[in-house]
Amino acid sequence: MQNTIWDPQHECMPRDEIGQLQLERLQATLNRVYKNVTCYRTKFNERGIVPEDITSLSDLAKLPFTTKEDLRLNYPYGMFAVPLREVVRIHSSSGTTGKPTVVGYTKNDLKIWSNLVARFMTAAGVTPDDVVQIAFGYGLFTGAFGLHYGSETIGAAVIPMSGGNTDKQIMIMQDYKSTVLVCTPSYAINIADRIEKLGIDPKTLSLKVGLFGGEPWSEAMRREIESRLSLSATDNYGLSEVIGPGVAGECRCKCGMHISEDGFIPEIINPETCEVLPPGSVGELVLTTISKEAFPMIRYRTRDITSLDYGVCECGRTTVRMKKTMGRSDDMLIIKGVNVFPSQIEEVLVAIEGCEPHYQLVVDRKGAMDTLEVSIEVTEHIFFDEMKKQRAFLEMVEKKIDTVLGVGVTVKLVEPNSLPRNEGKANRVIDRRQL
Numbered sequence: 120m121q122n123t124i125w126d127p128q129h130e131c132m133p134r135d136e137i138g139q140l141q142l143e144r145l146q147a148t149l150n151r152v153y154k155n156v157t158c159y160r161t162k163f164n165e166r167g168i169v170p171e172d173i174t175s176l177s178d179l180a181k182l183p184f185t186t187k188e189d190l191r192l193n194y195p196y197g198m199f200a201v202p203l204r205e206v207v208r209i210h211s212s213s214g215t216t217g218k219p220t221v222v223g224y225t226k227n228d229l230k231i232w233s234n235l236v237a238r239f240m241t242a243a244g245v246t247p248d249d250v251v252q253i254a255f256g257y258g259l260f261t262g263a264f265g266l267h268y269g270s271e272t273i274g275a276a277v278i279p280m281s282g283g284n285t286d287k288q289i290m291i292m293q294d295y296k297s298t299v300l301v302c303t304p305s306y307a308i309n310i311a312d313r314i315e316k317l318g319i320d321p322k323t324l325s326l327k328v329g330l331f332g333g334e335p336w337s338e339a340m341r342r343e344i345e346s347r348l349s350l351s352a353t354d355n356y357g358l359s360e361v362i363g364p365g366v367a368g369e370c371r372c373k374c375g376m377h378i379s380e381d382g383f384i385p386e387i388i389n390p391e392t393c394e395v396l397p398p399g400s401v402g403e404l405v406l407t408t409i410s411k412e413a414f415p416m417i418r419y420r421t422r423d424i425t426s427l428d429y430g431v432c433e434c435g436r437t438t439v440r441m442k443k444t445m446g447r448s449d450d451m452l453i454i455k456g457v458n459v460f461p462s463q464i465e466e467v468l469v470a471i472e473g474c475e476p477h478y479q480l481v482v483d484r485k486g487a488m489d490t491l492e493v494s495i496e497v498t499e500h501i502f503f504d505e506m507k508k509q510r511a512f513l514e515m516v517e518k519k520i521d522t523v524l525g526v527g528v529t530v531k532l533v534e535p536n537s538l539p540r541n542e543g544k545a546n547r548v549i550d551r552r553q554l
């Protein structure tokens with residue numbers, strides 16, 4: 120397969136040129152936010168910094184971070200860097216607690232966004248010949264509109280199916296011969312379950328590429344989706360505060376997501392000390408936007424845990440690649456003092472024959488002791504197996520998780536289809552300690 124590049128000028132730039140472009144765009148962005156956004160001006164003044172002090176990319180570290188709390192304090196439009204009459208679209212973050220965060224786009228922002236999405240879709244293998252079924256919910260969430268405009272920019276045919284209604288998704292997939300599926304990885308599994316239940320051979324579908332994002336998912340989950348939907352499953356990353364989808368996406372090498380560095384400057388920090396970490400370190404991703412007009416973000420703390428690889432990819436792109444995220448630092452569970460990411464448990468479970476890729480984690484505290492219970496759907500064959508065999512299976516799963524996490528867990532085997540399903544982002548953790 121030919122590896123097409125959407126925008127070779129920006130995707131294959133030599134590193135020193137990327138740096139030069141980033142510095143120019145950063146300086147222009149800083150001047151604009153200093154002039155137009157009170158929150159930034161106040162924070163810069165508190166540190167005694169003016170935009171002219173930033174003369175190299177390493178000076179970025181002098182600037183204050185921006186957090187979700189800043190966005191809440193300036194709700195709804197306080198962080199906009201242009202008057203509202205120049206804003207043509209408003210979206211919102213998917214946060215479930217408190218007020219959502221509001222983000223805006225100018226006409227030019229929408230054009231840039233569409234191009235950035237078209238870029239990662241092309242990298243994943245989407246072409247004008249494709250039929251793209253978008254199974255993200257259309258609405259305030261950036262996922263559906265982002266992928267929709269990206270597909271149209273490429274010239275592919277878009278089916279704006281929206282989320283849910285799985286049987287209809289499958290019917291449309293069969294009848295309209297969708298070649299690309301866009302949704303969260305957990306919803307892709309739900310579709311695969313239903314396809315299997317309906318007795319449809321996935322090879323009879325026309326699916327070729329899956330563009331999955333919006334939530335963390337493991338390599339084991341990728342393999343599961345690929346075999347059950349008979350497609351090439353790719354990961355893409357973004358967040359509404361920074362633009363939505365379009366920050367980064369995998370090429371066909373699937374060895375990290377290429378960050379569009381002409382639009383964003385990534386840094387990795389230690390989330391506790393906030394110190395910037397050297398290339399290759401695992402830590403929290405911080406992003407600065409350098410091409411957005413309505414809603415620029417300076418050193419936004421994403422809370423997502425990953426690492427960056429500056430090596431040139433086999434595909435020819437020179438842009439830095441971020442590893443699949445381990446999850447969010449605020450989703451990280453601390454069990455008996457050990458840091459646990461749900462994705463680590465997923466990796467173990469999906470690789471065990473008999474475990475379905477549906478699980479739920481319940482964290483609780485008994486006395487001073489944290490407990491972690493992992494409910495796993497198992498195949499009917501195992502669920503209805505004789506007690507002795509089931510016990511042995513359960514102990515084997517507990518041991519495997521224990522080895523990876525280094526912390527004891529209690530495993531509960533549950534019937535197929537008994538755990539809640541989501542059409543968008545999965546919610547797999549119940550932390551009773553916070554209730």
Ligand code: DLL
Binds near residue numbers: 262364444446
């Ligand atoms: O989820 C934007 C998006 C939509 C990206 C569709 C990709 C595809 P938010 O609703 O603001 O925006 O949620 C952003 O979701 O900080 C991550 O924690 C998580 N996230 C998004 N993509 C990935 C991914 C959209 N590929 C938050 N892997 C981010 C892991 C992801 N986590």
